[in-house]
Amino acid sequence: MxxxxxxxxxxxxxxxxxxxxxxxxxxxxxxxxxxxxxxxxxxxxxxxxxxxxxxxxxxxxxxxxxxxxxxxxxxxxxxxxxxxxxxxxxxxxxxxxxxxxxxxxxxxxxxxxxxxxxxxxxxxxxxxxxxxxxxxxxxxxxxxxxxxxxxxxxxxxxxxxxxxxxxxxxxxxxxxxxxxxxxxxxxxxxxxxxxxxxxxxxxxxxxxxxxxxxxxxxxxxxxxxxxxxxxxxxxxxxxxxxxxxxxxxxxxxxxxxxxxxxxxxxxxxxxxxxxxxxxxxxxxxxxxxxxxxxxxxxxAGKTPRHQGPDKAFPKGDESLRKGDKDLAGLDGVKTIGKGWSTIAEFDTGGKGMPSGGAKGSSGNSDVDGFLNSLGDHVTGKFGSGTVFSTRLVNALITDDGKVYAGAVTKAALVKAADAAH
Known part of the structure; x- marks a missing residue:
């Protein structure tokens, strides 16, 4: 029909x-x-x-x-x-x-x-x-x-x-x-x-x-x-x-x-x-x-499982309260773009995973090889990092601990990381 x-x-x-x-x-x-x-x-x-x-x-x-x-x-x-x-x-x-x-x-x-x-x-x-x-x-x-x-x-x-x-x-x-x-x-x-x-x-x-x-x-x-x-x-x-x-x-x-x-x-x-x-x-x-x-x-002090919406998201971030609430599980999370191309950005507060680049960044060739098998090494104005992919969601973890993730292509993640640099 x-x-x-x-x-x-x-x-x-x-x-x-x-x-x-x-x-x-x-x-x-x-x-x-x-x-x-x-x-x-x-x-x-x-x-x-x-x-x-x-x-x-x-x-x-x-x-x-x-x-x-x-x-x-x-x-x-x-x-x-x-x-x-x-x-x-x-x-x-x-x-x-x-x-x-x-x-x-x-x-x-x-x-x-x-x-x-x-x-x-x-x-x-x-x-x-x-x-x-x-x-x-x-x-x-x-x-x-x-x-x-x-x-x-x-x-x-x-x-x-x-x-x-x-x-x-x-x-x-x-x-x-x-x-x-x-x-x-x-x-x-x-x-x-x-x-x-x-x-x-x-x-x-x-x-x-x-x-x-x-x-x-x-x-x-x-x-x-x-x-x-x-x-x-x-x-x-x-x-x-x-x-x-x-x-x-x-x-x-x-x-x-x-x-x-x-x-x-x-x-x-x-x-x-x-x-x-x-x-x-x-x-x-x-x-x-x-x-x-x-x-x-x-x-007993464990993570609450019945939080109301106002308690589940960082205070003061109205864009997250009104919009991409599913991306608001981490303190300090920000969003880049809108609609279907929205990217979540947050800082882990520490070193990212070794990127496993050509020269290796972990100091261990076995570790570098393993990481290369899991993700793709990328570089840009932001420095270097690794993109981990599924068939739908991609995540870029930079070597300085920043994360960019969304239902977007690898190129879109690199572009967002460069723009935020």
Whole structure:
């Protein structure tokens, strides 16, 4: 089926302001996408959605479709989501999980803490079972061959349970956790979580069009496509399959500008909009399970996991409070540029990693060779450094300890470092 709109249509320019207005409505449902560790602007598209034929649906504009997402009021659902992530990193499998769990445990925590599971979603293919019943009941289960990990939000309680280790994590849900469609404890589990973040990035540097229809999980859907207009971005575009009846995003797929396989591909394979059984959200720690209280962990001086937005970002930096909040995790972080070409800049306060240049800078040829295998040595007005790359996000670490990172090309990072010199 031919696209309903193209980027160079006469209507596209007239809709630019309307799209930005719709973006603000959609932003009400934002959920952080910690799994990829970057701002939502780093998210892109796959060319086509798996379908069993293009359904014949009434024509809609991009603005109308964004508003449909923003107005979506799905309160109950259950289903299965398949998510594949390919950042071009080795498939760490259990190593990533073990590293995350060890880091949490070393801090006095639990392998059942949801934060310890995020790294597992950073590579490979995973199956999630999700359910929701209103703003105060939600469940996400990560299924493995011989085990299952679940996060359950039921009223004031948030539970995490790791059947493999028989550990339980318990915390009190923050008052703000009742956002519609939000996965419990900020676990980025559904296409909606990803789509809401992506729509937050729509501005005048972005093209938004409707590109036909598809069927996802047996549901008729429209395909919304978001592409950066700027050069220098590693992002290709965003494709979101939007349920024609409810407005709920059913599939979200991501590829880089360089093409190839999707970087993130998350979509429902099954979905049911009837109310799940109340027992779905009931949880009692199994006999013999180790239970860690999240509130006790925080009061002991550990990193808080339920910070409000005003506490999560450096004071006085209004540009970060209003804009690239996902880049504000480090004190002193600054942003260069805007839109899809935004680069985060911060100083580590010390020496950077040895660049492994032609002459070597570490004093150890083995170390230099190893670093060369991980990244590319670059030079410029800023001096020298190493660029470490994934299929989507690149980071330049200079020899004097400065870091420049974003969903931009290596050349864009070097240019930013030179300009800041």
């Amino acid at each position: 031919a696209p309903y709109e193209t980027d160079d249509s006469a209507q596209a320019a007239d809709e630019a302001d309307d799209v930005r207005t719709g973006r603000h409505r959609a932003a009400r449902y934002v959920v952080p996408v910690a799994v990829v560790g970057v701002a939502a602007a780093t998210i892109g598209l796959v060319p086509a959605l798996a379908s069993s034929g293009d359904p014949d649906l009434p024509k809609v504009t991009a603005q109308q479709l964004i508003e449909k997402i923003a107005k979506s009021d799905v309160q109950q659902l259950s289903g299965t989501v398949k998510i594949t992530t390919d950042l071009g990193l080795p498939d760490l499998g259990g190593l990533a999980s073990g590293f995350a769990s060890g880091a949490v445990k070393g801090d006095g925590g639990s392998s059942a803490d949801p934060q310890s599971k995020l790294m597992e979603l950073a590579s490979g293919t995973h199956t999630l079972r999700v359910a929701a019943d209103g703003p105060d009941k939600g469940k996400v289960s990560l299924l493995d061959n011989a085990s299952e990990y679940s996060v359950i939000h039921n009223g004031k309680d948030v539970w995490g349970y790791d059947s493999k280790s028989n550990e339980v994590y318990h915390a009190t849900a923050p008052e703000s956790a009742g956002a519609k469609g939000k996965a419990p404890h900020d676990v980025p589990a559904t296409p909606k979580d990803l789509a809401d973040e992506a729509l937050k990035s729509v501005d005048d540097t972005t093209s938004v069009t409707v590109d036909g229809t598809a069927q996802v999980a047996g549901r008729d859907a429209y395909k919304l496509v978001v592409k950066p207009r700027q050069s220098g971005s590693t992002v290709g575009a965003i494709s979101i399959a939007v349920d024609a009846k409810t407005g709920l995003p059913l599939k979200f797929t991501l590829t880089p500008a360089s093409g190839g396989a999707a970087v993130v591909d998350a979509g429902f394979t099954k979905v049911d909009f009837s109310r799940p059984a109340a027992s779905t959200f009931a949880f009692t720690p199994p006999k013999g399970a180790k239970v860690t209280e999240g509130d006790d962990h925080e009061s």
